Amino acid sequence: MNTTRLSLLERVRDLDDASGWAQFDKLYRPLLMLYARRRGLSPADAEEIAQECLEVLVAKIQGFERRLSFRAWLHRIVDHKVNQHLARQRRALSLGPEWLEEAPATEPSPAQIWEQQWDRTHLFYCLAALRSDFAPHTLQAFELYVLQGLPVAEIARLLGMTPNQIYVAKSRVMRRLREAYRRLIDKLYGASR
Amino acid sequence: MSKSSSHPARGTLAAYEAGALSDTQAGTIDEHLRECGLCRDVLEGIRARDTEVQALRRAFEESWREWQRAGEVPVALERGAAGVADTSAGGAHGVGDPAALQAVQQPGRPVLFADTVGTAGPFGTLTEATNWLIPDYERVQLCGEGAYGSVWAVRDRVGVHRALKIIDMGRLDATRTGCRESAALETYCRQVGRHPYLIEIFHVGMVGNSLYYTMELADNDLNKAPVSDAFPARYEPLTLATVMHRRRIRPETALEITRRLLRGLIRLHQLDLVHRDIKPANVVIVQRRPKLADIGMITPRSESREVVGTPRYMPPDHVMDKSADTYALGKMLHEMICGREAPVFPALPPELRYGSLRWDLEKVSDVLVRACAAEAGKRYPSAAEMLEDLEACGDQPFHTLFDDAEGGEPARQAPALGGPNRAQVILALLRTVPWVLGFVAFALLLSRLRAWIGSWGIGD
Structure with a gap:
């Protein structure tokens, strides 16, 4: 099923929209890097792969067809690059048993890694954007409550807030995060998702 | 509802915890929670069962472990030194216990929002609460906001107006750009110096997590005049983009602008630096002179592999070396003469009406064809070669029209762009x-x- 409305892609394809391109880079570069890292590449190699993928994107984005979702298309590109790299590496390393042992036994499949990193990248992107929407204490309360799981009484002592302020802060940030995530996904890939 | 006998229903509390209640309803429960520990316990239980919260926490925890294993935080999520449990930034607020907070946070762990503690009071939006913390500059007007920061018109202590750019280095998504901009600034300020066709940077500083620098303020787009002592009631920065937006620029003027910008670019190229983001919006008009601005992507040529910039002004092969700068200038010149939607590119259309006797537009067309060639090897290797060819297209050498000695004042007033x-x-x-x-x-x-x-x- 085609899930991409191409709104951001169209902006990027216009080749005239610096902010569209910046957003594109900001969102997908870390995703590509994280994916490459999870597939076992070194930081420098992952950065290289992300760079190469973005170059491919710049070159091919105008020929991108809507038959495929953008998520699948991008995965295909980065997967190809990573596989190529790993194959080169294997040849260069003349794969030995000690190398095999390093790989965890229950390593998720590339597709699973991609799905997970895709979701997290979009999530962290929204999380980062919240910074400009709330007062610092609100975000701090949210972070300690949700992301670090501290007891409410402890957070109250650390931040000098009452427990209900923390709940309110957490609720507001969660609500905004949910909205931001939905908006981002709609904006990028259309409402059909 | 403030009495313990009238506890809100479990479902209502769950809805409250999920942020799904109206403000009025939530306010009522807020009041109730002040006195009711029982309901607070219920809410704790809800947190433990909240799949959304737990998933978020798991994602953050796992990502953190991955970053630890890798020995580094991925670039776009990196906080830099200031982002690691740094509660000192912004000064103490007198609320809570920052020292204990720091102790709670594990060393080296990336903390999303910790550095924001103490910069503003609780609740309300950041823009409402944030004070202007930059010393010595009084903010006059917000001129623009980008993905990574904002540009303000400011007044310094002696009343001179400047443009001030702030980059929030603490933002998760801005660190890469911030570092790039910081490196570019250092290179630019230390190596480039003053030049009549390059924007001048006066002061660079840090406040908390924000990097800021002041530079020349663009003329006012609304009256095409430089900003004098009294800041105008209405002000919009005048850039080549705003000029081009309104009108076609006469070939003569377009060529003069390009020649001047080439002069500026030659200075950069001589130092083996690449600008990488030349476009009309980054050419500001200061004291009626066009200047290359937005130096945030300037980099040594040897480190210019990264594909950055504005796609419209990037060469099709994305080789971002010096020839990419001359490509962008060529593309801009073509747009100034032919408009943005010209059917013929990079040559000038033969039917173009030549409004100038001073310039041989046939030759200009040849210069454009070379400047904007699709392959890097066929383009001008740097600005100097392009300027040389462009000067050969006119019957009057550049320097007899304007004394263009670097760092000097022009002997004659340049034509007012846009006016x-x-x-x-x-x-x-x-x-x-x-x-x-x-x-x-x-x-x-x-x-x-x-x-x-x-x-x-x-x-x-």
């Missing part, structure tokens, strides 16, 4: 001459007529 130039004023004056002559003749005729009628003696 009426001297030739237009003279033309307008000439157009009034027949009317003035006609009026004088008519007045003369009238006085003769009256004298003639008077000679009949009728009035006596």
